[in-house]
Amino acid sequence: MKKILNRIGGWLARRNPFLLIGITVVATIVGVAGGSAAMDYTMTEAFCTSCHEMRNNVYAEYGGSIHDTNRTGVRAICPDCHVPREPVDKWIRKVKAVGELYQHFVVGKIDTKEKFREHRAELATNVWTRMKETDSRECRHCHTATKMSSDLQTETAQARHEKGREEGLTCIDCHFGIAHNEPKGITPADIVVKQKL
Structure with missing residues (x-):
């Protein structure tokens, strides 16, 4: 899996480094928002x-x-x-x-x-x-x-x-x-x- 991600990252960096940066920023935002939404849901009476x-x-x-x-x-x-x-x-x-x-x-x-x-x-x-x-x-x-x-x-x-x-x-x-x-x-x-x- 690590090799595959390294190859994809290398390919993107060679093609357009800004694309790699953009994907990283979007993935980070989605990860943080998803984690926050999951945390909020686990803090509800319905979940408990x-x-x-x-x-x-x-x-x-x-x-x-x-x-x-x-x-x-x-x-x-x-x-x-x-x-x-x-x-x-x-x-x-x-x-x-x-x-x-x-x-x-x-x-x-x-x-x-x-x-x-x-x-x-x-x-x-x-x-x-x-x-x-x-x-x-x-x-x-x-x-x-x-x-x-x-x-x-x-x-x-x-x-x-x-x-x-x-x-x-x-x-x-x-x-x-x-x-x-x-x-x-x-x-x-x-x-x-x-x-x-």
């Missing part, structure tokens, strides 16, 4: 729920949760909580997700409700670990601690938030099981990680 594993398990649990339906009408969809917004981190997460797709679709690790339940704690641990490593970065895109009004919080919530700050806790340490059912036998407090941020 296109497989029955997600639609019938975690998405079914998400329905009616505070992140789906609430008094303000603001919704957090799958990528809001599970995919970074920063471009490099987003691409890294998407590349890692390809490995997860292999486990889900080729190996069939969670292709039935029973298998999903069996692996729920492992799956939750993976997500919670990522969230703890980034100091709940995805939560903080919508929930800004400096903009929270402690006056509107209960005394218990104020005390717990203060204690959490003192102990260096992150959002997911206390706020889990909000959009999905909790796995049995483990919580984010059981996971010890070195935070990256």
Whole structure:
């Protein structure tokens, strides 16, 4: 394949170097636009729920949760909580997700409700670990601690938030099981990680 491309490139360069430059520019634009369109599509709720594993398990649990339906009408969809917004981190997460797709679709690790339940704690641990490593970065895109009004919080919530700050806790340490059912036998407090941020 490399030889063929080299021959074509050499032939084009001998004929008209501007043609080679033009083809390269067009191919780059098409590649970037196509990659961007693919990235945008994979960040939609429709894409996230296109497989029955997600639609019938975690998405079914998400329905009616505070992140789906609430008094303000603001919704957090799958990528809001599970995919970074920063471009490099987003691409890294998407590349890692390809490995997860292999486990889900080729190996069939969670292709039935029973298998999903069996692996729920492992799956939750993976997500919670990522969230703890980034100091709940995805939560903080919508929930800004400096903009929270402690006056509107209960005394218990104020005390717990203060204690959490003192102990260096992150959002997911206390706020889990909000959009999905909790796995049995483990919580984010059981996971010890070195935070990256």
